[in-house]
Amino acid sequence: QVQLVESGGELVQTGGSLRLSCAASGRAFSTYAVGWFRQAPGTEREFVSAISWGGVSTTYADSVNGRFTISRDNAKNTVYLQMNSLKPEDTAVYYCAAKQFGAADTRRNFYDAWGQGTQVTVSS
Numbered sequence: 120q121v122q123l124v125e126s127g128g129e130l131v132q133t134g135g136s137l138r139l140s141c142a143a144s145g146r147a148f149s150t151y152a153v154g155w156f157r158q159a160p161g162t163e164r165e166f167v168s169a170i171s172w173g174g175v176s177t178t179y180a181d182s183v184n185g186r187f188t189i190s191r192d193n194a195k196n197t198v199y200l201q202m203n204s205l206k207p208e209d210t211a212v213y214y215c216a217a218k219q220f221g222a223a224d225t226r227r228n229f230y231d232a233w234g235q236g237t238q239v240t241v242s243s
Contacts, residue, residue: 121145121217121232128213128237131205139200139237141215149174149193152221154230155200157211157239164214168200169223176223183209205241212236 127139141153154169168179168189177189188201198215216230224230 121148121151121219123215123217123232123234125213125215125234125237128239130240130242132242133206135205135241136201136203137205137239139202139213139215139239141198141200141234143196143198143217145196147219148196151217151219151232152223152230153189153191153198154216154218154224155189155198155213156216156227157209157213158236159211162211164227166225166227167213169225170198171223172220178223178225180225202239205239207241207243210239210241212238 122144124142150172152172155167156164157167158164170177170189174191186204191198214236215234217232218230
């Protein structure tokens with residue numbers, strides 16, 4: 120089972136940018152699809168973006184499409200989420216999740232490995 124660690128979350132002003140990283144331990148990371156989800160206080164964990172295990176397919180939530188970009192570097196066992204034009208409503212704990220040989224899926228229950236999350240706070 121792959122283990123995931125998120126990093127890169129911090130406090131940023133509206134309009135700013137951040138790059139989140141999801142680092143994986145274990146072999147064959149290139150065979151894992153990875154999704155990013157986020158959860159604000161008092162809300163359900165929601166889908167943000169995902170990339171397929173081959174890296175060919177990506178998908179985004181409507182709320183972040185055009186502002187966020189997901190990518191992967193299999194040599195570094197890492198998936199990135201570049202977040203631009205950040206808004207206060209992007210404030211949340213961001214989690215990455217993985218599923219071996221998976222597609223770029225939007226469903227939480229599709230993934231079977233999760234990280235602990237990293238806090239992103241966007242000030243107005």
